[in-house]
Amino acid sequence: MPVRRRRPTSADVAARAGVSRTTVSFVLNQRPDSQISPSTWRRVEEAARELGYYAHGPARQLAAGASLTLGLVLCQTPEQVATDALLAETLLGVTAAARAGGYRVLVEPLTPGEGSYAELLRSQRTDGLIVSGPRVDDAELAAIVDEGFPIVLQGHRADLPMPSVDVDNRAGARGAVEHLLGLGHRRIGCVTNASLAYTAAAERLGGYRDALEAAGLPFDETLVREGDFDPASGHRATADLLSSGRVTALFVASDIVAFGALRAIREAGLRVPDDVSVVGFDDIPLAEHFDPPLTTVRLPAHSLGVAAGQALVDRVEGRPVAPRTLLPTQLVVRDSSAAPRRLEGP
Secondary structure, eight states: OOOOOOOHHHHHHHHHHOOHHHHHHHTTTOOSOOOOOHHHHHHOOOOOOTTTTOOHHHHEEEEEEEEEEEEEEEEEHHHHHTTTTTHHHHHHHHHHHHTTOOOOOEEEETTSSSSSHHHHHTTTSSSSSEEOOBTTTTTHHHHHHHOOOOEESSOTTSOOOOOOOEEOHHHHHHHHHHHHHHHHHHOOOOOOSSSBBBHHHHHHHHHHHHHHHHHHHHOOOOGGEEOOOSSSHHHHHHHHHHHOOOOOOESSSSSHHHHHHHHHHTTOOTTTTOOOOEOOOOOOGGGGGSSSSOOOEEEOHHHHHHHHHHHHHHHHTTTTOOOOEEEOOOOOOOOOOOOSSOOOOO
């Protein structure tokens, strides 16, 4: 029977580094108030690495007086989260920033109106939260901000005093519609990415409206339909839009929703971009493999996650955080957009 190798202890680390066990505890539990010299700190870390010793998780949490866990709350149903093609990149960015600060990440999908995420803070399961996809009707968010918990919004709520990290949804949407206007389109429909209760959806619709008004075109509510994060909603919205009036172009404020829009256009006997041009938003990995490849607004998902994660680490540790961080987007032109076959009148 093989002999089980004895696991190294903090006493082993202390002996190899030539320090006390208390010093080992302070270093490996990352106690910034320990006043240990940088050379001693490095010596303890090297000894622990050579021996393969890792601090006990609960002990480290007790020493720090915190859970050492950050929460990422996704304000969507689990089904909607499952179709989010950019979530993996965003989560990689959040976890990279969290791990660099010595934290883990707990992910919590939460259907709006069902359940509570405030308990993650009140029960001390997390030290702070990133709330992604905020809604204007989320009263729980306002409550935990009032209680003083460390919160970073991945999105924007101008009415709440907390840091937010987001892309410039309004500018990105405006650029997408300006691209269609520059090609000569005048009857441009819009399918939102979600209900307008979501602030990002309202901002993207605002960018659509800005571009039209800057071009001297009236905003026509009959050319707007709401999506709901998934391809099926894009199919329904686009089929309804096509049946009620003639459009030569569509701005669909989500690539995933645009999947359904493209199918609805084909089912109507129309071709993209010959009959209807389509521009999406997000630049998910599959966008360039659509049929045709999708013109879209690129969202820097990984950078967004890193920025949000770093902002929350800074908040939890008492460092200053910018009130609002906006990352730029980029229009990526592919084959789904072209000039209308006959230029329209103003």
